[in-house]
Amino acid sequence: MTEAPAKKHRVLCVDDNxxxxxxxxxxxxxxxxxxxxxxxxxxxxxxxxxERESPDVVLLDxxxxxxDPLEVLSELSSEAMTARVIxxxxxxxKDLINRAINAGAWGYISKGxxxxxxxxxxxxxxxxxxxxxSEVRSxxxx
Amino acid sequence: xxxxxxxxxxxxxxxxxxxxxxxxxxxxxxxxxxSKTLDGLITSWxxxxxxxxxxxxxxxxxxxxxxxxxxxxVHEEADILQRLRRGERIEHYETVRMTKDGRLIxxxxxxxxxxxxxxxxxxxxxxxxxxxxxxxxxxALRRSEGALAASEARLLTIxxxxxxxxxxxxxxxxxxxxxxxxxxxWGHEPSGLDVRFCGFCKVRIDGKEVEPxxxxxxxALREGAPLRDLEVVAERHDGTQIxxxxxxxxxxxxxxxxxxxIVVFQxxxxxxxxxxxxxxxxxxxxEAVAARTRxxxxxxxxxxxxxxxxxxxxLSVGIxxxxxxxxVPVRVSLEALAxxxxxxxxxxxxxxxxxxxxxxxxxxxxxxxxxxxxxxSTWVDALDLSQWWGDARAIVKNALPRCVTLExxxxxxxxxxISRPGLTQAVFNLAQNAGEALKGRADGKVRVEIKCQxxxxxxxxxxxxxxxxxxxRAHCMEPFFTTKTRAISTxxxxxxxxxxxxxxxxxxxxxxxxxxxxxFILRFPAASPARTEDDGRGTAVVDVRDARMxxxxxAELRHLGLRVESTPTAxxxxxAVADADSEMAKRRDVARRVVLLAEKNxxxxxxxxxxxxxxxxxxxxxxRRAVFVDAEAGEVGR
Numbered sequence: 159m160t161e162a163p164a165k166k167h168r169v170l171c172v173d174d175n176x177x178x179x180x181x182x183x184x185x186x187x188x189x190x191x192x193x194x195x196x197x198x199x200x201x202x203x204x205x206x207x208x209e210r211e212s213p214d215v216v217l218l219d220x221x222x223x224x225x226d227p228l229e230v231l232s233e234l235s236s237e238a239m240t241a242r243v244i245x246x247x248x249x250x251x252k253d254l255i256n257r258a259i260n261a262g263a264w265g266y267i268s269k270g271x272x273x274x275x276x277x278x279x280x281x282x283x284x285x286x287x288x289x290x291x292s293e294v295r296s297x298x299x300x
Numbered sequence: 301x302x303x304x305x306x307x308x309x310x311x312x313x314x315x316x317x318x319x320x321x322x323x324x325x326x327x328x329x330x331x332x333x334x335s336k337t338l339d340g341l342i343t344s345w346x347x348x349x350x351x352x353x354x355x356x357x358x359x360x361x362x363x364x365x366x367x368x369x370x371x372x373x374v375h376e377e378a379d380i381l382q383r384l385r386r387g388e389r390i391e392h393y394e395t396v397r398m399t400k401d402g403r404l405i406x407x408x409x410x411x412x413x414x415x416x417x418x419x420x421x422x423x424x425x426x427x428x429x430x431x432x433x434x435x436x437x438x439x440a441l442r443r444s445e446g447a448l449a450a451s452e453a454r455l456l457t458i459x460x461x462x463x464x465x466x467x468x469x470x471x472x473x474x475x476x477x478x479x480x481x482x483x484x485x486w487g488h489e490p491s492g493l494d495v496r497f498c499g500f501c502k503v504r505i506d507g508k509e510v511e512p513x514x515x516x517x518x519x520a521l522r523e524g525a526p527l528r529d530l531e532v533v534a535e536r537h538d539g540t541q542i543x544x545x546x547x548x549x550x551x552x553x554x555x556x557x558x559x560x561x562i563v564v565f566q567x568x569x570x571x572x573x574x575x576x577x578x579x580x581x582x583x584x585x586x587e588a589v590a591a592r593t594r595x596x597x598x599x600x601x602x603x604x605x606x607x608x609x610x611x612x613x614x615l616s617v618g619i620x621x622x623x624x625x626x627x628v629p630v631r632v633s634l635e636a637l638a639x640x641x642x643x644x645x646x647x648x649x650x651x652x653x654x655x656x657x658x659x660x661x662x663x664x665x666x667x668x669x670x671x672x673x674x675x676x677s678t679w680v681d682a683l684d685l686s687q688w689w690g691d692a693r694a695i696v697k698n699a700l701p702r703c704v705t706l707e708x709x710x711x712x713x714x715x716x717x718i719s720r721p722g723l724t725q726a727v728f729n730l731a732q733n734a735g736e737a738l739k740g741r742a743d744g745k746v747r748v749e750i751k752c753q754x755x756x757x758x759x760x761x762x763x764x765x766x767x768x769x770x771x772x773r774a775h776c777m778e779p780f781f782t783t784k785t786r787a788i789s790t791x792x793x794x795x796x797x798x799x800x801x802x803x804x805x806x807x808x809x810x811x812x813x814x815x816x817x818x819x820f821i822l823r824f825p826a827a828s829p830a831r832t833e834d835d836g837r838g839t840a841v842v843d844v845r846d847a848r849m850x851x852x853x854x855a856e857l858r859h860l861g862l863r864v865e866s867t868p869t870a871x872x873x874x875x876a877v878a879d880a881d882s883e884m885a886k887r888r889d890v891a892r893r894v895v896l897l898a899e900k901n902x903x904x905x906x907x908x909x910x911x912x913x914x915x916x917x918x919x920x921x922x923x924r925r926a927v928f929v930d931a932e933a934g935e936v937g938r
Contacts, residue, residue: 175625181632221621242848248621248664259916264848269624270664273632288851295859296683296720 166193170213200224232261265289332428354400406435464566487536500534524558543572623664663694682715682827700735704744716824718804730761737765759822768812838874843884893926
């Protein structure tokens with residue numbers, strides 16, 4: 159981001175893989191416009207966490223123990239919810255992509271496409287854009 | 301013939317003897333011999349007369365001869381007497397006479413004048429023969445001849461009216477009689493000896509030409525055996541053909557030897573054609589059933605294969621997913637390492653790990669591409685093959701044994717409308733086959749070439765393996781055909797390849813040379829590159845309150861090649877998407893196509909309502925319709 163960061167956007171990560179979480183935390187710590195507000199190993203406590211931390215962006219994995227993250231997301235989605243959820247998953251399937259969008263996601267990024275794509279997508283979503291990474295888009299068109 | 305003149309005793313003895321003899325002859329004759337005077341009075345009456353007419357001599361002598369004549373014929377006597385007086389003799393005059401008991405009998409009369417020694421006519425002798433039996437017999441003969449003629453006429457009428465050909469022939473097969481239909485079927489009227497055995501020019505039985513002299517009719521005539529419903533194809537003198545059915549019965553002579561035959565034949569061309577049509581239909585039906593059965597088996601096998609591939613795909617996706625997960629921290633850590641104060645050697649190590657991680661990432665991507673998408677769309681955007689190869693290369697490489705080299709030559713700018721997983725599976729299968737063929741070879745090489753050529757995109761997979769025999773090459777695309785052992789092959793890999801390629805309107809060509817190698821050429825129609833934002837499809841406006849839905853719709857419209865603006869620009873606007881209660885919805889002339897986030901369709905044409913809170917699938921379909929319906933109706937149908 160080139161604009162002056164008066165305020166850092168708050169990022170929440172929901173992923174059960176501690177290596178991924180740690181890597182993302184590390185990567186985010188080097189961004190001037192983004193800040194790490196915490197993580198969850200499943201989507202069960204997401205509503206509470208949103209209440210407490212008021213994140214701007216949520217990175218949501220899909221393959222986790224506990225409740226179906228997309229079900230949780232569709233229950234949360236409302237105009238009152240300010241956090242923008244981006245699905246960040248190694249699973250890239252048309253049915254999952256469609257479900258995620260219908261549940262209220264602002265974006266869908268494949269874990270295989272790298273962290274740069276993720277960071278760029280987060281910024282675009284924060285800017286009000288709906289984002290699908292290129293691998294996701296190609297699966298959707300196939 | 302004789303006369304009896306009573307009272308002539310002065311006759312000398314020898315003469316008297318002769319007269320006695322004559323009298324005895326007359327007396328013992330079977331015929332009636334009667335003499336009468338010129339007045340018609342009976343003067344003598346022999347035993348024959350008594351037998352024929354029933355009168356004893358004493359009952360009739362002296363009575364008029366008209367006693368014997370039926371009243372309606374009495375005038376005959378006057379006529380006879382008149383002719384006698386003229387000296388005429390009446391011979392074999394056939395007439396009717398009456399017996400004592402009133403029966404009328406047919407008689408043949410011979411009446412001769414009787415003269416005295418001076419030549420004076422003194423009476424007449426009458427010989428009457430009873431010809432009643434003879435007359436009846438000849439009458440009966442006449443009647444039966446008439447009946448025979450009538451019956452023959454009836455038979456001829458029947459024969460001429462019969463719808464079948466009938467002819468008679470002698471033992472040599474020469475036609476002695478034929479009906480009208482026979483001549484009609486033969487196509488000409490035979491003139492006696494020119495037609496033998498069947499009347500046709502040539503005859504074929506069961507497709508084989510048979511000479512008349514050796515044919516079944518000649519044999520039947522030789523052996524005296526009947527023939528029933530023999531079917532032949534007969535050729536007429538004018539070259540036309542009919543199907544005929546022939547039956548015959550042999551006539552035997554008194555000695556029991558064949559004397560000839562009556563032959564009946566009919567045109568069964570219509571039945572033969574119908575039977576042939578029925579046979580053809582039956583065969584066609586059987587073929588259709590066989591083809592359907594084959595198709596069913598194939599599709600069943602394809603289903604089994606795709607089930608296997610689906611489970612393989614699920615496994616691949618799982619592994620790909622886990623790999624992608626693990627690579628996130630690897631990449632992040634490498635990045636952190638690279639940013640730290642490392643020596644040049646350390647940085648080189650980091651770079652080597654990064655390259656390996658990148659390869660692993662491609663492998664993970666490739667594994668994910670192996671999954672069969674359960675929601676395969678009918679609309680496939682053009683796939684950039686050089687971009688695809690970047691992801692697919694690793695998975696294709698993995699299909700080959702370690703010793704086999706993978707070479708690739710991929711031209712930029714080749715696009716094909718095919719699903720990514722579909723193409724990956726097809727090329728993966730072909731590479732795997734090539735790898736099998738090259739197993740154990742130190743110089744094994746598989747080359748993938750992608751190029752654009754004359755409106756087509758060629759995906760070529762070539763190996764330097766042992767090649768295929770012509771037989772293998774001809775059949776290797778058939779289901780269940782395999783050169784591998786069943787344990788490692790279903791024999792369906794190439795069927796799947798062919799199916800996937802066909803689905804993308806492509807073709808598969810196989811070139812193979814024994815000892816040189818095999819080349820699979822997949823040819824696809826070249827497609828234009830996928831649309832990018834603002835490639836001339838016009839502009840769209842979006843007036844949707846919900847920020848996320850607005851963004852989703854905007855992203856989809858851009859993906860479809862439209863420039864999205866915040867306010868309508870009059871005539872150039874192609875598509876407008878708006879909430880039902882928005883300002884824009886109130887001015888429906890704002891764009892050529894309007895998609896409303898509303899429950900109910902408006903009346904105006906070009907306006908489609910997709911629900912207030914539509915699913916993304918509906919949104920996507922509606923936007924595609926709105927964008928393509930005018931410009932590329934055909935393309936959307938794909």
